[in-house]
Amino acid sequence: MIGGMKKNYAWCCLILITCFVAVSSCKKAFEDKPLELLTIDYIFDENDPTGDQAFKWVTNIYSKIPTGYNRMLGGSSWAFNSNPRSNISLVPLECFSDDAVPSGDGNDGWNIIRGGYSPIATFDDTWGNCYSAIRAANIFLQNYQRVPWADSSRKVWLPNEARALRAFFYYELIRRYGGVPLLGDKIYDSNDRELLNLKRNSFEECVNYIVSELDRVKDSLRPDASLAGRATDADYGKMRKSIVLAIKAKVLLLAASPLFNPSSTPQKTFTGYAAYSAERWGAAADAAKALIDLGLYDLEANRYTLVLARANKEHIFFRMSDPRTDNVYAYYMSPPGFKPGNRNSEGRVSPTQEFVDAFPMKNGKPITDPTSGYNPANPYAGRDPRLEQTVFYNGAKWLQRPVETFEGGKDKPNDATLAAVQTKTGYYAKKFCANDSSSANFTVTFIRDGGFIPPWCLIRYADILLMYAEAKNEFSGPEATVYAAVEKIRQRAGLSPYTLPPGLTREQMREIVRNERRIELAFEEQRFWDIRRWKIAKSVYGTALHGVTVTKNANNTFSYAPKEVTTPYFTDAMYLFPIAIKETQVNPGLEQNPGY
Template identity: 30%
Template sequence: MNTLYKGALVALLALGTSSCSGFLEKEPHNALSPSTTWKTPQDVHKFLIGCYDGWTSGSTILYLDCMSDFGFNFHVHEGYRSIGNGSMTPSNPGVSFYDYSTIGRCNLLLERIKDIPFTDEAERKDIIAQAKVIRAYQYYTMNIAYGGVPIIELPQTAEAAQLPRKTEAEVRAYIAKDLDEALPDLQKSPAARGRFGKGMALALRMREALYYGDWAIAREKAKAIMDLGIYELEADYAKLFKIEGQDSKEIIAAVQYLDNTKPLYTVIGSMYNNATGGWSSLVPTPNLLNTYEMANGMTITESGSGYDPAHPFKGRDPRMAKTICYPGADYIRTDGLKAIYNSLDKTLDGKNNPDYPEAANNSSKTGLTWNKYTYPATQYTDVWSCNACPIVFRYAEVLLTLAEASNELSGPSAEVYSALDQVRRRAGLPAVDRSKYASKDKLRELIHRERSVELAGEGFRRMDIVRWKASDGKMLAEHVLNAPLERVVGTVDSRISDPTMRATIKVSATAAEKKVEDRSFKPHYRYLPIPQAVLDRNPNFGKNNPDY
């Protein structure tokens, strides 16, 4: 983040923008007097930073996969566990994505900017466009979670904000309008890291279209991003999720955090296991582990793949080790010392193993932890308050969207294979076997798997498994989330030099030995329950989602 952006953020925070957080309960401008605040373009720029300050949460991005079969959130009070196991209710919804505070800020900016004199009209249009993209992202987040919410445009009283919910299609149209209107006025390359340019508007339009099966629009927007010519894959996959990779040309948008000014609190520290001083709040699962191909490009179930269930970490897709810290792996502790990760043995050298799943509440219950954003721990001065910047959109998603949308539209093609090959070759995998993946159905299997592992831990999995269908026509979530969540069971021999061979998994482990928790997914879980507090506050909202 450049000095101008940082300075504006500091100034904005000094203005007290948190006063806008009660948008549905207070006037959104209740602590921002137009007579003292809205005078110059610089005032508008400062307030725009306040809109960016709430456009999304880095913590939320990292926790989202806990609502799927790829992640687990142990600590119930954090909210994601109940959604992951299907126990959420309107009274106890787990996490609420229902929030108009940022929308209120954007609406206020869009209203007040009309009266501010600008010497450069393009500057005004660019600010308006950025605010519309931020607003569109907020509506997208709520619409995808709840399936229709009220559309609110600068109400003057709390009562005026009590509007009935719009349909999901109406909110989608509103999002598309904002993004389409914004696109011509946005800069091709954002003025500073953390600001939005054309790529962000196109990426949001692309993802939203993909999630609803609007294949032609998803493909069109993916190609438009590629045609900008400013994004490319980072050569080193792991670098993307480190501080050193925050200026990568692969990143289209990320949540910005700054040491000492606006740090990302707690979540990075919470990702480490007990022995490293973490809380294992969000951890990967064996379901993710089993999704990775072998390094030779074969799946673990294919004959001749070389997969050994007793040594499942050997010979796998290189992204696995860059994403998951698995038993037997080398890692670096927060004190800089090298260690071997062991979550399998109950005791080590006659002492209790703090990383054993049953050792404590803050030990990983699956026996796995994330490497994304956490390796090495020494990159952060303080893992509990740091400048990690979780990625929201990146170029690999664009390539994978192009592949999926194009395949759904017309089946296998050079365009589909090329997009997949770029992602796979960066990962260190062979190109797509054209003879094996020659039909639309077979290629769809590969695209889904490739998207799953490439974007693991980045918040995509829940939406993918509710939109993808299994062979019986049901949502994939009805299969993968209607089964007990399990952990890896076995032992680690630290004397072995090869990290991938140190762990020996107990293939004969019983269901009881492996079980973490029961999970459930019913068809109506596609949409989350509207929090009861929302319905109580807005009597005009309408009914909750069906079957809640």
């Protein structure tokens, strides 16, 4: 069944209660009305000109947007737990790409890496969450005009926000499953026989529907906030024209990509288009350019600003993280030898050697270039500054001491009691930690900001620039605007020179753009999806992944020897996710993805 739509009317009441029990400062005191009577009539009250409850209904749809940092299996978002050991299964999505693996032997993520998922045991099954959000949007659209809105702007903005959110959740579905059933504005109840035989729409139909909905609402949303106004805007992060344009660019880039826009063998309609079209790349480039041309966003000069400030130049679309008053993420990711406040760090994520090797030298040359200056005996010297910002490697300074990932070092002591957290690759993930190399304790990156906290960013401006460069290059080759977009990223990164060699071919620029996406957007849930939409996962992920064994020599130098860590199991079927068997059994018309 789709997102719980087979449940009876009590489902709706339960959702209503869940949505609003935790909400404080309501203009309607819940004590005046029993909770079991929180019905549609109560939410969309014909006698309430404030429309506060209807407003909160839309706010609850936002809460279904996926978060990141640590997540895996079953749901769309995961809250941090105050007991760090209870979340040991949670790792970033990049642990199922060629960028990292879980550090813990007993981590459930290893089942995913070994191919242990199917329609019976799904991986990242957001089907129900997305259709629940889509249903909630449809309920709002069907009922919002019953409210006598005193604030006429709410009457305009909120239904268009609901439509934009609905389009976003369809995007979340199609990048996992391909074509899915499009429900339009219909709200099914348990007596609808049609619900038992819903067919999947084609991928093309889904893309066209999502884009048409985004185009419909883009000029009828609350105005975009200026940079100066973002920090004090209580609704910053809610749907604006810029966010809608960003989602549209994402959708069209997905549609243009090789997985769904094959250049040779046509695929089934719900897994791609019937024939290749270069024009799809042009449409994706135009969509990204439309956002760039708004002039509302830019790159932050300091990349650490992205984890320290909610409102900044670069964040476009984000989900607010779960409230924290501590720096739990730093404990999760820091090497286990660090114990500030007498609390153990956990080093949950082990970046691969393949990922570390993707970072060029500071002069912009890849380490495979004989003229780059790369020294295998001192492999981290003179590298792209983003490496130090993203990875804990042997000798990197952290909390006033060097990281020790050499055999027997403080951060790889080969102690059986640390087997659950000790690095598998000789590296730990550092992304999203503050710049605490000289600090005595972790900086709290999840700082409250005017009642808010920093977000999990789904789309930022660097992503848009690289999306534009990718699409434009595929459509018309490496022209000047493609160079400019990529070089802007490299300049902010601190490469010198940051300029690219002139005269690059389309294929050479493609590889540069893909690598820039990998290192600039590391651990932001981009690589996982990129290697799938580019249809290269089987070659870069379904092969041996490596780390490094670091040995400390008698003269206090180090030796670095490559080692194989794992060979993930990946087949052509895995480019798409399986639809849970509970859905296909209830709905015989819902065709399963090939290979499952």
